[in-house]
Amino acid sequence: MARRAVTLSPVLARELAAARPRFNAQIAAARRARAGFDTDALSHAVRTRIDPLAVAVEAALPDRVAAVVDAAFALNLTLVDHALAGERRALIDGVWIEAAVPLAAVVAERPEPVLAMLTNAVLTLASTPGARPDEWIARMAALGPLVTADTLAVAGQIAAWRSGMAHYRAAAIAAADSLPDTLALAAVGATGSWPEVRARLAADRWWSPDSPVDAGTRFGGFAGFGGPFDTPPEVRAGAQGFFVRSGDRSGLLIADAWGATLHPAADEEYDDAAPAVAGPAGLASLPAEGLQAAVAGDSVAIVSPYSHFIEIRPWRR
Structure with missing residues (x-):
């Protein structure tokens, strides 16, 4: 049975056409560097991760689409070269679709470091026994309206702490002081006064704003x-x-x-x-x-x- 062609969005089709010689050269270099380079996995990444992101950036900051597509393509070449598959590939799909797309304006500010941060963070959570990467993805998406490229990493650290990375606790509390109070409160899931919430978090590891019963x-x-x-x-x-x-x-x-x-x-x-x-x-x-x-x-x-x-x-x- 012949493989059915998958239609890309006009946005990404335009960018791929404009950069075709450069992207083809990058693919050729990757195939020379590693035997068995998975072109199907790259095609999957282009369709599943890059296409929806390009559409979202076009809607938010159209003059930044080319830069985002360039960075996204280069990063996915690296990911394919590392032969990420199975659950890890699904998590990367998830963080690009469910977090990077809602954060399109932030990605557009600094495409390469933001996309790398999101990707590396979800893989770190996935490799840490007890952490919950799916929760982290959802929390990052929810913080989208409040974060910038400058505050994303700290917000991500706090979201990781809330998603099971208990060893981040002290560093996350300290780092939250660098954020605007509104973002710090949102990142820990609280309302009210940040100094008061911070004091409670620092004093009692078993208190959390979203769970008044310290059940352990x-x-x-x-x-x-x-x-x-x-x-x-x-x-x-x-x-x-x-x-x-x-x-x-x-x-x-x-x-x-x-x-x-x-x-x-x-x-x-x-x-x-x-x-x-x-x-x-x-x-x-x-x-x-x-x-x-x-x-x-x-x-x-x-x-x-x-x-x-x-x-x-x-x-x-």
Whole structure:
């Protein structure tokens, strides 16, 4: 069966025609540099990512369309050369369609750094256990009317924190001070006074403007089902969070009201931390037998020998 041609928008068709010799030369260089260069993946990127973005930029800042298409084409050549496929390719499609298009005016300001930032950020979230890249994409799209090219990166850092990147917490709060108060409040999902909201966020990792009940968070899952743990994890308290051991691997778990992330740690760090003690069954939805708990500052982590999950809750003395 013959492949059906896909019609591009008049906007992108015009730009591709104008730049055809240059784009063809870039494709030829890419094919020489790597055997098996995926031209179908490039065609997919042109149709799925670049076309809707070009249309959106034409509507917002028509004199910037050529610059945006140039930057978008070059970046997608690089992405195709890295052979990104499957879930990662779908996430890149998503961030271009659902975030870059609503942010078309911002992309038009600085096409290459803005598109690179959006793409790299969603891939970073996707590679971080516990982070939620789809939420980040939605939050960036919602901030579109408020951000500029100058404020996008900080807004993105705060949105990443809200989307599960708990280890960004301190840096995101500090960086938010550089934003206009309206944008800082929107980025953390709050209303009212930024100094007051900031003070609460800084004082209590378990408080968030969009969830008045500090119920804690749950992290983990069996590796066979896509989770991070081969065996039920054990926990010990550390200065920054909780050291975790599962099988022969150790990690550092950092948690707050918006989620938890797991990072590599040395076995010695786990060994040197204080062992967990018998845990309070009333705080966990885990099997009661054999519960263990570790307390680190304002947080308690609870594990069970019968579960691949860790429950992290506020700890109020």
